[in-house]
Amino acid sequence: MSNIYIYNNNLISLLNLVDFLLQKKIKPDNIKDNSFNASLLDRTIILNLKEDENIIGKIINKLNAKIFNIIYYIYLSNQENKELIIYYFLLNAYKYPDKILALRNLRCVNLSLKIAKQVSNEAHKLKGFVRFKELDNKVLYAKINPDNNVLFLLAKHFKRRLPHEYFMIHDINRKILALYDKKEIYLINENNLDLKKLKESENEKEMENLWKSFYQTIGIKERKNEKCRMNFMPKKYWQYIIEMSEEL
Template identity: 55%
Template sequence: MNQVYIYKDTLEDLLTLIAFLLKNKLKPSNIKDTRFSPSLLDEVVTLNLKPNPQVFSKLTLGNTNLMKIIYYVYLSSHEYKELIIYYLCLNTQKYPSTILNMYNLKCVNLALKISHQVSNEAHKLKGFIRFQELTNNCLYAKITPTNNCLEILSNHFKKRLKNEYWLIHDPNRGIISIYDKKNYYIISEQNLKLNLETKDTKYEDLWCTFYDTIGIKERRNDRCRMNFMPKKYWKNILEMSRNNEKSN
């Protein structure tokens, strides 16, 4: 039987579980969150562990770079992200100070690649996210990223749009980040009633005018644009979604 361990959907919970597994020398065939639906061969194990706030620095031996990578892998949508984190923690015990240089280990390699993808996507979204101004002067943006970038983006806009009220909505994950000029809170969208009435579109029109003007016709290069701005983001980018409507 494949032993699949279940954790309660937070990073702290996952790490507590991993610490427990490492301590008892148990080898999981997979680790999954509570949404997991087992197949015939899976044996689901749910342990009731008390989350330990210090577990993160204990497992990573205080290595902040490693902490960041584990956090980013956790945010990714990789199928085996939990298992990768498990093996990363396992190997950290073996190579305490040099773990991140061990590119020849599969888990290190994958973890670095995945965390790179996550930070890449988050960086892209820092540019591609578009706010609309609602009638109550609040700014509202919708994102549909592959990885869970909401917290990274919230941290970015907390500094940048300090004196504005804003909301960032990730409908695919059903979460929303809400900022009240002091702090942001990430909550489930069910707890919030949204009134998405937008203000006039003067600046949206101006922006689309600017966008259509700034490209040099003699240098038109659709492939290059697509490389930098993949099509999956277009539906949430004002100037692209509008142009698409026009051409249809």
């Protein structure tokens, strides 16, 4: 029988649960969110802990912001068993608060740093690869298909960059959108929006064509290097990069 601890699909709930388990010195076999389908060999345990937001401040105070950020990035990853990785990373962080980030010989530390890096790399790449289309109401709309849940990180980036524009970023893989109304960012489920109603603005196609012709022109034929391009701009992102989608 495996003991599976269940949290309410959000970071605060997860951190409160992990904190509780660490305090009580309980070693979970796994930790899963509440959409988990248990098998006959699993015993799911729901503790109904309070979702106390102070947990973030507590972690940052006891450790530091850098360590908290790593935990947050692991949480955003699509890594299997990421909750258990966070549990063991925190366990070690409390044990070695001053040197945890240097202890790359510990498997869980090395893995945690690797996952956090992957997430931050993907967020960074997409800051460049996002392609907004202008809708007929001047709202900017972009579709993305990231491996990790980097939507909120991206929305924060564009909020700083385009504070006076309305925009929507649509994570096709997770079926969620980030909306920005020139004040705040909202995350909503795609079912709450009638996406069929969205219409491109009149000169949107013209702008896209202008960009595509710039893209075609700027490459130097004598230096053509397909492999190098693919390394930097993996094919999995091409679908929503307008200058690339036709090459698929």
